[in-house]
Amino acid sequence: MRSSPFFHFLLRLLYQQKGKHIGAMVISVLMIFLLSSVLFVSSALQHSMMQTLQGEPDFTVSRVRAGVPAPLPLDWIDEISQLNGVTSVVPRVYGRYYFTPKGDSFLVVGVDMFDEQNIHAISTLLHEVNLQAFLAKPSMFVGEGVKHFLKRHYFSDHFNFKMPNGHFKEVAIVDVLPHNTNLLASNMVLMPLALAQEIFGFSSEEVSDISFNVPNDAEWRTIQNKLQWMFYDVRVVTKKEIKEAYIHLFNYKGGLFLALYLVAMLTFMLILYQRYTMVYTTERKEIGILRAVGWSINDILRLKLYENMTIVGVSFLVGVVLAYGYVFLLDAPLLRQIFLGSGTLLESISFVPYIPFGLLGSLFLMYAVPFLVAVLVPAWRVAVTPPKEAML
Amino acid sequence: MYRLLFTLLGVLFLGVVALFGHYFSYDKECDYEALVQLSALSHVKTPVWEGGYTQPHSLFRPTPLNPAYPEMLELNRVDFVYEK
Numbered sequence: 001m002r003s004s005p006f007f008h009f010l011l012r013l014l015y016q017q018k019g020k021h022i023g024a025m026v027i028s029v030l031m032i033f034l035l036s037s038v039l040f041v042s043s044a045l046q047h048s049m050m051q052t053l054q055g056e057p058d059f060t061v062s063r064v065r066a067g068v069p070a071p072l073p074l075d076w077i078d079e080i081s082q083l084n085g086v087t088s089v090v091p092r093v094y095g096r097y098y099f100t101p102k103g104d105s106f107l108v109v110g111v112d113m114f115d116e117q118n119i120h121a122i123s124t125l126l127h128e129v130n131l132q133a134f135l136a137k138p139s140m141f142v143g144e145g146v147k148h149f150l151k152r153h154y155f156s157d158h159f160n161f162k163m164p165n166g167h168f169k170e171v172a173i174v175d176v177l178p179h180n181t182n183l184l185a186s187n188m189v190l191m192p193l194a195l196a197q198e199i200f201g202f203s204s205e206e207v208s209d210i211s212f213n214v215p216n217d218a219e220w221r222t223i224q225n226k227l228q229w230m231f232y233d234v235r236v237v238t239k240k241e242i243k244e245a246y247i248h249l250f251n252y253k254g255g256l257f258l259a260l261y262l263v264a265m266l267t268f269m270l271i272l273y274q275r276y277t278m279v280y281t282t283e284r285k286e287i288g289i290l291r292a293v294g295w296s297i298n299d300i301l302r303l304k305l306y307e308n309m310t311i312v313g314v315s316f317l318v319g320v321v322l323a324y325g326y327v328f329l330l331d332a333p334l335l336r337q338i339f340l341g342s343g344t345l346l347e348s349i350s351f352v353p354y355i356p357f358g359l360l361g362s363l364f365l366m367y368a369v370p371f372l373v374a375v376l377v378p379a380w381r382v383a384v385t386p387p388k389e390a391m392l
Numbered sequence: 393m394y395r396l397l398f399t400l401l402g403v404l405f406l407g408v409v410a411l412f413g414h415y416f417s418y419d420k421e422c423d424y425e426a427l428v429q430l431s432a433l434s435h436v437k438t439p440v441w442e443g444g445y446t447q448p449h450s451l452f453r454p455t456p457l458n459p460a461y462p463e464m465l466e467l468n469r470v471d472f473v474y475e476k
Binding site: 011012015045048049051052053054055056057090092094107109111117118121122124125143145177178180181182183184185186187188190211242314317318320321324325328329340349352353354355 | 393394396397400404407408410411414415418420422423424425426427428429430431432433434435436437438439440
C-alpha cells in the first residue's frame with residue numbers, strides 16, 4: 001500500500017479531510033446501527049418461533065361461546081379421533097392466572113406427568129428433577145420470570161393459587177425452567193393436568209382445547225369442514241394460519257422501521273448531495289490541478305469512489321458490529337420493549353443469535369448505492385470541467 | 393498516519409472477528425432444542441408477550457408498552473388471526 005502513490009495519496013486525502021467525512025460517518029453508523037438492530041431482533045424472534053412451530057399441531061380446536069373461550073368436554077377427543085386421517089389427538093389444559101385483577105398474569109399449563117414423551121422432555125429440560133417427589137404433593141415448575149416475580153412478592157418456595165370456589169391451593173415451586181426457554185416459558189407455570197383443572201375450576205372431564213395432526217395436507221380443508229359440521233361453537237385454528245400470522249407480525253414491525261429508514265435515508269442522501277456539491281465547488285481548484293498534472297476524469301472518479309467506498313464500508317461494519325453487540329450481548333434494551341412490551345415477566349428474555357445475511361446484503365446495497373451516487377455525481381460534474389476553467 | 397490507519401483497521405477487524413466468533417461458537421441448536429422440548433411438553437407455542445388466539449390481549453398490558461412512548465398502540469399476532 002505504501003508503495004502505491006495512488007493509495008498513499010488516497011490515505012493522505014482521507015487523513016487530511018477527516019473532519020469533512022466524520023459527520024457523514026456518524027450519521028451513517030447511527031442509521032445502520034438502528035436498522036440492523038431492528039433486523040436482528042425481528043429475525044432472531046422470527047427464527048426462534050419458526051423453529052418452535054415445527055412441532056406445532058396442525059389443528060387446534062377450541063370452544064367459543066358469545067366470543068368468549070369456554071372449556072370443552074373431554075369426550076370430543078373420541079369424536080375427533082374417529083375422523084379419517086386424524087392422528088395425535090391431545091387435550092390441553094391451560095389458561096391465564098391473574099396475580100391481581102388486570103395485573104400480571106402467568107400462563108398455567110397442565111401436563112400429563114405419566115406420559116412417556118413428557119417424562120423424557122422434563123428430564124431433558126431439568127436434569128436433576130425428582131419426579132416422584134414432584135408428584136407426591138401439589139408442585140409446579142415455573143419460568144424464570146415467574147420465579148423472580150413471585151420472589152418479589154415473598155413467595156420463594158411456594159405459591160397460594162386462589163381457586164374459583166374461593167379456596168386457596170398451596171403449590172410448591174420445585175424447579176425453574178431453563179433460561180434458554182424464556183421466549184416461551186418466562187411467564188409459564190407447568191403442573192400436573194389434574195392440578196391445573198382444579199385451579200381453573202374445570203371438572204376432570206373438561207379441557208381448554210384439543211390439538212391434533214392431519215399428516216396429509218390435502219385433507220386439511222375437508223377436516224376443517226367436518227369439524228364445523230360436527231360442532232357448531234368451535235374455533236379451528238390451523239398451523240398455517242399461525243405461521244402466516246407470525247410472518248405478518250414480524251414483517252409489519254420490521255417494515256415500519258424499514259419505511260422510516262427509507263425516509264431518513266432519502267433525506268440523508270439529499271443533504272449529502274447538497275453538501276458535496278458545495279464541497280466540490282471549493283475543491284474545484286484541487287481537482288483542476290490534478291487534471292492539469294495529467295490525471296484523467298476516470299482517475300479523479302476512481303479516487304473519489306475509493307475515498308467514499310472506505311467511508312461506506314467502515315460505517316457499515318461499525319454499525320453492524322455495534323448492533324450485534326447491542327442485540328445479542330446486551331439484549332437490546334428499549335428496542336426489545338417495542339417488540340415484546342415491558343411487562344415484569346418479560347425482563348429475562350434474551351435473543352438467540354441469528355444473522356439474516358441476505359437482508360444485511362440488501363441493507364448494504366440500499367445504503368451504499370445512494371450514498372455513492374450522491375457523492376460521485378457532484379464529483380463528476382467538477383471533474384469534467386476543463387482544468388483551466390476549474391482553476392480560475 | 394499509517395499507524396493510526398492500521399490501529400483503526402485492527403480494531404474494526406477485531407470487532408468483526410468477535411462478531412463471527414460469537415455467532416458461530418454460540419450453541420444455537422441447544423437453545424432451539426430446549427424450546428422444542430418445552431413446546432412438546434406443554435403443547436403451547438405462544439410466546440410470552442402474547443395471549444392466546446381467543447383471549448382479549450389488552451388485558452395483558454398492565455404496564456406501558458414502551459417507557460419512551462407510553463401511548464404507542466400494541467400489536468400482536470392476535471390482530472392478524474382475528475383479521476381473517
